[in-house]
Amino acid sequence: MPSTPIVRLENVSKFYGKVESLKNVSIEIGNNEIVGLIGDNGAGKSTLIKVLTGVEQPTSGTLYIHGKKIDAANYSVKEAHKLKIETVYQDSSLGEKQPLWRNFFVGRPITNRFGFIDVKEEKRIADQIMRTTIGFRGVGIDYDTPVSSLSGGERQGVAIGRAMYFDSDLIVLDEPTVALALKEVRKVLDFIRSIKTGGRSCIYIEHNIQHVYEVCDRLLVLDRGEIVLDKPTSSMTYDELINFLMSMHKIEETN
């Protein structure tokens, strides 16, 4: 693919105090691909995502978005939103007590010329997203429903729907299926597939290797802050992937 990648990290490192959470990570996320990010707890997955999406600044290294070098000091979640990068966290993307319509537009409200929120318009679009993009039908949920009465899968749906409405080029999903019932997991995996049909890309972080293997085009494995595998999913079988991950652990143990 000759087109410029959506995101490129070059030798990115991140320290928390003396702990080096990311060591010289260089990766690219291209257009129209779902990339699975695998790694143990503490391997640096969340740190990588935080750096990528502007929640935290890298200690060193460079970040390119759509081929443009990003000034780390001014890079923030808001800036990432503008560059069409959106994150869906497993449990912290939605305000529990707030109605759905506010959750769709918080941080990016539709305002009238006096600077006040255009509630009617926000509700209309929220209704549209819920009915068409994420297909909430006849489940007793409308735009006035507070997030607290939604199931885990529905919440992921809302967060993904929001990302798609804002036409994100890259949607980062942080363990979206954790603590979900099996039926709900299916729904979320379908959401993930639908991301790609819109021509967008997605980084999918997951503990369940089977889910990752099922929906991802490319696999990235992080181990103690370093990228140890970066291959298209088609280049290895599921068993090979499992064997690779197991061998990683063996080395750890013998060390």
Add this chain to the structure above:
Amino acid sequence: MTAKKSNSEKTSLLVKLFSIEGAGTALVFIILILLFMFTAPRAFTGYRIYMSFMASVPPALIIALGLTLVASAGEMDLSFPATVAFGSYIFSMLFQQYEFTWIALFAAVMVGTLMGFINGWIITKLGIPSMIASLAMMFLWGGLVTIISNGISIAIPTIQATFFHTIMVGRIGGYFPAQMIWALAISAFIWLLLNRHPFGENILFIGDSEKVAKVVGIPVARERIKLFTLMGALSALAGVFLTVETNVYFSSQGQGYLLTVIAAVFIGGTSIFGGSGKVVGTVFAALIVAIIEAGLVASGIQGFWTRFFIGVVFILSVVMNNAIEDPDKVPLIKSIRLRMKR
């Protein structure tokens, strides 16, 4: 889940009625008035006592409106008594020395704004929880205003002859206190700010969860500083209203408001956990707190009982508001419901 849904259908009318903002608090207010009409008919069936509420409640209400926003963000401000005194001092001093009125008002609000900004800066940039930081700032500002004013009070009786006095706290038609109109206008503005402005939305999400607020791109620190700045401005404005009405400044002037204003905010239904604020509820609750005081005294009960009864209403209101939000939030109701299901 299904049981919960059918249950909610049964109670839907009641829930709908109570989901109107402030409905519960308004009901408590009406019950109290009816009660006092019975126990103290002479005072509560005449109009005079209501006019006197309208004159005395506005400063507390204006502070409570600011604190409603602060509480919605899951924060607390205990420093406002000192800010009230500061606003009052700046105004009285400028009026006494130079006979400034509008300029004195402006200066007082500016000083309050600056104090609020400093409070917000300390809370966000030094990372001290607002409850503690604002407690410290109450000592600091309260001490400072006593030092600057040399600990003496200022009387400004001549303010009564000014046009400014008429505009701010004059009696419309000879009866109705103008400050209540101002307080209601500010209430409407605060309601719009919280419920219809992006700033209010940001506050609600910050109060809901700081983590979520960060993730959705809300500049949390900046919004918090704005919030405390606004709180400072409103507190100082309340101080000016108080001084213009009572014609006097003294350094412990705001102290009496500390507990009653906090009580008013939570009696009004603003969530004690943050993430939800009820401006209409605050308006009625500010009246409730005032009416308890007058009502008990007029009923022939010793004034000492006032705080006791405010305490009772406080606890009942918070429990009721929690129960309306989610009955399972109140462990007692939850266990009763579970037992009834069996």
